[in-house]
Amino acid sequence: MAGFGVKSPLNSFLNHMNDMQFQKDGHRMANAMSIAQRESLTPLYDHINETVISKYVFAPFDDLLVAHLRCCRALVVDNDPIQAFHYKCQGIQALTKVLTQLKDENWILPVMYTSAVELRQLATVADQYKRKTGDTSTHVKPDECLEEAAAQLMACFRICANDNRAAHDVSKRKGMINLINQLFKIYFKINKLHLYKPLTRALENANMNSQFSLAQTVTYNYFTGMKSLFDSDYKKAEELLSFAFNNCHPEAHKNHRLILIYLIPVKMLLGHMPSDHLLHKYRLQEFAPVIQSVKEGNVRRLDEALEANAHFFWGNGIYLILEKLKIIAFRNICKKVALIVDSHQIHIQVIMTAMKHLYDDSITLEEVHCILANLIFEGKIKGYISLQYQKLVISKQNPFPPLSSVTA
Known part of the structure; x- marks a missing residue:
C-alpha cells in the first residue's frame, strides 16, 4: 500500500485501534467501531488490505477490523444493506474469537453491546430491503436476516454464559442481559417467543443481578x-x-x-x-x-x-x-344488578334483561347461564346458580372479591 510507512489514514486508524486495545478501553473502541462513524472512515475504503491490517493488528482483532471496514463500505459506497449485514455477521464471528481469547477479561463487552445492536438493526433493514426490491425466492424466509442475527448473537451468548470461573467484576456473564434484550427484540419481531425461556433460565442461574x-x-x-x-x-x-x-x-x-x-x-x-x-x-x-x-x-x-x-x-x-375484559364487564353487570335488587338471591331473568340492554338483544338464557358459570368458576363471583329456582345466589360476605385476589 502506497504511503503506509508515512502518515496514511489507514496507518492512523490502525494505530488508534492498537492504542485502545493496549489500554483495554472498550468504550472508546465501541464508539470507534460503530457504523455510526462510517462517514468518517471514507478515506479508508479504497485501501482495505487484509495483509496490511493483519501485519499491524494482532489476530483475531484484524478480522474484526476488516469486517467492520467492509461493512461500513457496503453502506456508504455500495449502498447495499444486505452485503453490509453479511459483513457484520463476519464481524460478530471474529468477535466471538476475541471473547474466547480474552481470559478473565471483559473490557471488550462494550464493543459486543454496540455490535449486537447494530447487527439487529442491519438485519431488520436487510429484510426490509429484500421485501422492497423483491430480492426473495420461495425458499427464502421473510425474516431470514433476523433469524441469522439471532443465531450469531446466540454464539456470543454461549461464550458469556459459560464464563463462570472468572470473578464477577471481570466475568463476561455481565454481558448476558444485553444480548438477551437484543434477542428478545428479535424473537418478538419474528414471533418465536418460545425461545426466550432458556435465556431467562440461564440469566437466573448466572446470579449476576448486582452486576447489571x-x-x-x-x-x-x-x-x-x-x-x-x-x-x-x-x-x-x-x-x-x-x-x-x-x-x-x-x-x-x-x-x-x-x-x-x-x-x-x-x-x-x-x-x-x-x-x-x-x-x-x-x-x-x-x-x-x-x-x-x-x-x-x-x-x-x-x-x-x-x-x-x-x-x-x-x-x-x-x-x-x-x-x-368482557368477562369483567359481565361481572360489573351482575354487581350493579345485585346493588339494585339489594338481595343475595337474584333472579337470572333480571340479569338476562340487563345483559340484553348492555350486550346483545338476542342473548339466550343458556348463554347467561354459561357466563354466570364462568364467573363463578373463575372466582370473580362467590355464589352458585340455583337451576330449580332460576336464581343466582351470591355470598352474603364479599360476593364480588377484588379481581387482584382471584386473577392469576
Whole structure:
C-alpha cells in the first residue's frame, strides 16, 4: 500500500485501534467501531488490505477490523444493506474469537453491546430491503436476516454464559442481559417467543443481578413482563412492567408510553382502572372508551371501542388480551344488578334483561347461564346458580372479591 510507512489514514486508524486495545478501553473502541462513524472512515475504503491490517493488528482483532471496514463500505459506497449485514455477521464471528481469547477479561463487552445492536438493526433493514426490491425466492424466509442475527448473537451468548470461573467484576456473564434484550427484540419481531425461556433460565442461574445496569434491567423486565402478559400470568406481568415503568429514565417519555401499552391491560385485568390524566399525559386515549365501557358493564360499547381502535390494539398485539375484559364487564353487570335488587338471591331473568340492554338483544338464557358459570368458576363471583329456582345466589360476605385476589 502506497504511503503506509508515512502518515496514511489507514496507518492512523490502525494505530488508534492498537492504542485502545493496549489500554483495554472498550468504550472508546465501541464508539470507534460503530457504523455510526462510517462517514468518517471514507478515506479508508479504497485501501482495505487484509495483509496490511493483519501485519499491524494482532489476530483475531484484524478480522474484526476488516469486517467492520467492509461493512461500513457496503453502506456508504455500495449502498447495499444486505452485503453490509453479511459483513457484520463476519464481524460478530471474529468477535466471538476475541471473547474466547480474552481470559478473565471483559473490557471488550462494550464493543459486543454496540455490535449486537447494530447487527439487529442491519438485519431488520436487510429484510426490509429484500421485501422492497423483491430480492426473495420461495425458499427464502421473510425474516431470514433476523433469524441469522439471532443465531450469531446466540454464539456470543454461549461464550458469556459459560464464563463462570472468572470473578464477577471481570466475568463476561455481565454481558448476558444485553444480548438477551437484543434477542428478545428479535424473537418478538419474528414471533418465536418460545425461545426466550432458556435465556431467562440461564440469566437466573448466572446470579449476576448486582452486576447489571438499571437500564438493561428495565429493558429485560419490559420484555419478560410482555411475555408474562401473553402467557396470562397477570400478577407477574404487573410486577415486571411496574418495575420497568417506575425505574425508566424520567425523561424517556416514549419508553414510558411503550411500557404503559402493556401495563394498562394488565392493571385493568386485575381490576385497576388508569386515570384520564395518565392516558392524556402519554397519549393513550385509545384506552379511554374501553375503560369506561368496562366500568359501566356495557359489553356492547366495549366491542365498539375495541373495533374503533382495532388498528392500534392489533398493532401492539393486545387486541385479544383486551377482549378478556368482557368477562369483567359481565361481572360489573351482575354487581350493579345485585346493588339494585339489594338481595343475595337474584333472579337470572333480571340479569338476562340487563345483559340484553348492555350486550346483545338476542342473548339466550343458556348463554347467561354459561357466563354466570364462568364467573363463578373463575372466582370473580362467590355464589352458585340455583337451576330449580332460576336464581343466582351470591355470598352474603364479599360476593364480588377484588379481581387482584382471584386473577392469576
